[in-house]
Amino acid sequence: MDFTVKYDVAVVGAGVAGIAAALAAARRGHKVALIEKQTLIGGLATSGLIYIYLPLCDGKGTQVIKGISEEMLYRSLEFSQFDLPKEWGGAGISEVGQRFNRLRVDFSPAGFILSLDEMLAEAGVDLWLDTRVCAVQKSGDKVTALEVENTSGRILVQAGAFVDASGEAIIVRRAGGAVECDYNNLSLWLIENTPEAQDSTYYFGKTLRVKPFMFAKNDIAPGDGMDGRKVTDFTRVCYKHLREFYRESYKTSSRYEHYPIHLPAMPQFRKIAAAKCRFMLDTKGYGVHHEDSIGLTGDWRAPGPVWETPLRSLVPETLDGVFAAGRCMGAINDAWEVYRVIPTAAMTGEAAGLAAALTVENKCDSRDLDYKLVQDALRKKDVPLHLRDVNLTAYTAD
Numbered sequence: 255m256d257f258t259v260k261y262d263v264a265v266v267g268a269g270v271a272g273i274a275a276a277l278a279a280a281r282r283g284h285k286v287a288l289i290e291k292q293t294l295i296g297g298l299a300t301s302g303l304i305y306i307y308l309p310l311c312d313g314k315g316t317q318v319i320k321g322i323s324e325e326m327l328y329r330s331l332e333f334s335q336f337d338l339p340k341e342w343g344g345a346g347i348s349e350v351g352q353r354f355n356r357l358r359v360d361f362s363p364a365g366f367i368l369s370l371d372e373m374l375a376e377a378g379v380d381l382w383l384d385t386r387v388c389a390v391q392k393s394g395d396k397v398t399a400l401e402v403e404n405t406s407g408r409i410l411v412q413a414g415a416f417v418d419a420s421g422e423a424i425i426v427r428r429a430g431g432a433v434e435c436d437y438n439n440l441s442l443w444l445i446e447n448t449p450e451a452q453d454s455t456y457y458f459g460k461t462l463r464v465k466p467f468m469f470a471k472n473d474i475a476p477g478d479g480m481d482g483r484k485v486t487d488f489t490r491v492c493y494k495h496l497r498e499f500y501r502e503s504y505k506t507s508s509r510y511e512h513y514p515i516h517l518p519a520m521p522q523f524r525k526i527a528a529a530k531c532r533f534m535l536d537t538k539g540y541g542v543h544h545e546d547s548i549g550l551t552g553d554w555r556a557p558g559p560v561w562e563t564p565l566r567s568l569v570p571e572t573l574d575g576v577f578a579a580g581r582c583m584g585a586i587n588d589a590w591e592v593y594r595v596i597p598t599a600a601m602t603g604e605a606a607g608l609a610a611a612l613t614v615e616n617k618c619d620s621r622d623l624d625y626k627l628v629q630d631a632l633r634k635k636d637v638p639l640h641l642r643d644v645n646l647t648a649y650t651a652d
């Protein structure tokens with residue numbers, strides 16, 4: 255190691271989950287490092303050229319996500335051309351309207367980066383860009399330090415507790431913890447200039463739009479993002495499809511008006527690795543009461559289902575000192591679809607950041623942290639934890 259640094263909490267991954275985690279811990283007065291391998295923050299939401307902050311509501315008129323996730327949604331508006339829908343969900347809106355007229359907003363990925371960076375600066379988070387976690391040090395079950403690398407060399411980052419918001423469970427995997435994987439469809443979103451009609455939400459300007467591609471409906475990606483070689487293969491297969499797309503389009507349009515401008519800076523695997531946690535959220539887990547819930551989420555795909563989120567789904571089974579958040583937390587199958595999106599990832603990030611901070615404050619094993627402490631801290635921020643907190647009653651047995 256070239257040198258050693260010490261923090262109370264170290265968060266890996268400056269995607270929306272990691273940013274929410276770092277903000278939550280720093281706002282409690284802790285010294286927090288946020289380690290990101292790219293030079294852009296926001297993770298898939300920005301580097302993946304995603305532009306829809308999916309809903310904070312249940313699609314039936316009830317807001318279920320608040321806290322830092324809501325704060326981020328409002329901050330995302332400042333440097334963009336988009337507005338919140340005037341009316342979302344609720345009585346009198348058709349099923350189709352409930353699906354699309356929700357408490358969600360489109361955003362400019364570049365504008366969102368500017369806002370997120372300001373939020374981190376305001377909270378005093380120590381952001382480390384262009385810094386990759388390469389290895390993890392442990393003492394018994396306890397993760398004690400990260401070995402990271404950047405242009406200064408190899409650095410040891412010690413901390414009292416860690417949040418794995420890497421989208422690929424890198425801390426958990428490097429520490430020998432178990433993960434679950436899933437398939438991905440081939441997809442790639444890019445910014446392009448296009449002559450096509452402009453009345454679509456995909457447009458940023460007169461001709462500029464984000465063009466989402468799902469190549470052939472059932473085209474399964476080469477690999478799940480867990481293998482370095484396959485990350486390259488995935489990316490290059492997408493490029494090959496794009497070349498075919500543009501060459502085909504030039505049979506009827508001109509390259510002077512239809513051409514690519516920017517490609518995503520992250521491979522668009524929706525799911526890479528979910529940390530094996532003390533509780534794995536799974537298909538049809540909505541409406542279930544969890545005594546240790548740290549937040550709610552709706553289902554972005556359909557109005558109705560609301561999920562409580564047990565703290566246990568952020569606690570890797572075999573490791574002390576680590577919480578998982580965002581799209582690498584303990585959610586699989588259909589639950590992974592629900593939990594991997596921006597507002598929900600940020601909601602779990604805030605809880606994981608608080609849990610890490612409370613683990614340090616209470617000097618306890620992260621697996622033994624009293625969930626009521628996390629809940630108390632979240633309640634003080636007006637975050638709804640249980641269905642009953644938002645007057646919903648669809649409980650089934652835990």
Ligand SMILES: Cc1cc2nc3c(=O)[nH]c(=O)nc-3n(C[C@H](O)[C@H](O)[C@H](O)COP(=O)(O)OP(=O)(O)OC[C@H]3O[C@@H](n4cnc5c(N)ncnc54)[C@H](O)[C@@H]3O)c2cc1C
Nearest residue numbers: 267269270271291297298306386387420421580581594596
């Ligand atoms: C094609 C596609 C379309 C989507 N569309 C939408 C949509 O319209 N709306 C929506 O809400 N969601 C959408 N999503 C999902 C959503 O964008 C992501 O799942 C969400 O942003 C994940 O956030 P996260 O913070 O959990 O993870 P990530 O965004 O993956 O962040 C993880 C961060 O960790 C960093 N990292 C990883 N490994 C290391 C390491 N070793 N060292 C240091 N840093 C590391 C990464 O660089 C990254 O910045 C879409 C996803 C895809 C793929």
